[in-house]
Amino acid sequence: MSDTRLCPQRLGYVHLKVKDLDESLAFWTRAVPLEISARQGSKVYLRGGMQHHWMVLEQSPEPGLGRIALEVENRAELDAFEAHLKVLGIKAQAGDGLDTDRVDRYLRFNDPSGNPLELYCDMVAMPNPPQARTVQLLDIQHVVLAAGDTRAATAFYRDVVGMRESDWVERDVCFLHMKNGWHHGIGVGSFGGAASGLNHICFQPPGLDDVMRARANVRKLGYTITMDLLRHAPSTSVGFYFAGPDTVAEMSFGARHFTEDAPPKPRLLARGLDTIDVWQQGLVDNEQSVIDELRKMAERQQATGGA
Structure with missing residues (x-):
């Protein structure tokens, strides 16, 4: 179909x-x-x-x-x-x-x-592929955007642009996918109080080796890693985040992939550290620790993601 x-x-x-x-x-x-x-x-x-x-x-x-x-x-x-x-x-x-x-x-x-x-x-297409690099990239995969009203932004990308909802985190963040089927091509949500703007850009390497080579390269170059190696619960992707002069970049692989014949039923996921990183399960002592850490993460992303 x-x-x-x-x-x-x-x-x-x-x-x-x-x-x-x-x-x-x-x-x-x-x-x-x-x-x-x-x-x-x-x-x-x-x-x-x-x-x-x-x-x-x-x-x-x-x-x-x-x-x-x-x-x-x-x-x-x-x-x-x-x-x-x-x-x-x-x-x-x-x-x-x-x-x-x-x-x-x-x-x-x-x-x-x-x-x-x-x-x-x-x-326009180029006649030759890029020169070989130590870190290989398959695609520019997604962006996450700040929205003053997450529900209104989601309705716009769903009803006007034609994208489909993949998952929600509470009602703070929504991930939407396009025809290529990756878990999200765009995410929208409230981040550090920003009403608009770019939170981060994600690039897709082919696997863990390239992610780890990218991480080693970022550390060698002296750029700040804002969130280190993790696995997201919504997309299942594994990667890390690092800050440049313009915004935050993400390198990740292994995202969920949907077919248009069987689009997913969007989930309403709990807000928490183990939603951001499933490897954090059992490591958080109490709800206030979750709130404090999420606030710190948002502040770090906002401070370094100036675009």
């Missing part, structure tokens, strides 16, 4: 406006690591696969999230999305970005929290 609903295929790329382009490039090419595919004015395009870019860094006096871009399957689906947004009264900027943004066609609009989004089709 094929899935004909309007829904993006995958997370395509993240555009960040950065304060110091050289400092940002050092992080995203050495710690993550991505490869420069092109420079265009104040922008640098970075890739990890055959697509022209997974990230765009743009020098700006006002650093922050430029946009989250989601790839749709073809032009017909993008046209259908444009009509869908118009019916819903959502203003979207449509354009052809082949020369300026290396995507053939795009729609740009904001989510209810003000996070800028793009839907696009037909990104």
Whole structure:
């Protein structure tokens, strides 16, 4: 059974406006690591696969999230999305970005929290794969965004963008997946009181060896590990988080994968340390310890995830 609903295929790329382009490039090419595919004015395009870019860094006096871009399957689906947004009264900027943004066609609009989004089709492909690196990457897998109202943000990504709910943590955070089936392509929630913005970006290595090599490299380079090796209860993924000058990055593998023929029933998971990391089970003495540690984690992520 094929899935004909309007829904993006995958997370395509993240555009960040950065304060110091050289400092940002050092992080995203050495710690993550991505490869420069092109420079265009104040922008640098970075890739990890055959697509022209997974990230765009743009020098700006006002650093922050430029946009989250989601790839749709073809032009017909993008046209259908444009009509869908118009019916819903959502203003979207449509354009052809082949020369300026290396995507053939795009729609740009904001989510209810003000996070800028793009839907696009037909990104330029590169003729050769990236050069071999010690840490291999399969894809840019997901982003987690701050939302002033988690329920409203979830309804938007479900009813407007067409994504499906995977899991909730209480009603604080919701994870939603796209057609590629990974447990979440986007997560939305309340993090450290932020009403909008980027909490973190996740990249998918092929397995534990690459995650551990990435961790060793991050430590050698001196970047801060904000959450060390853990296994998440919602997605089952194993990975770690580390902070750069623009936001927090995650390296993880082993996420749950869904088929469109058998979408999951979203779970309502308890808030707790063993939801963030199942290996913490039995190590927490009391509820106040959980609350205190969760607050500290949120503060660390907020302090280092400035985008």
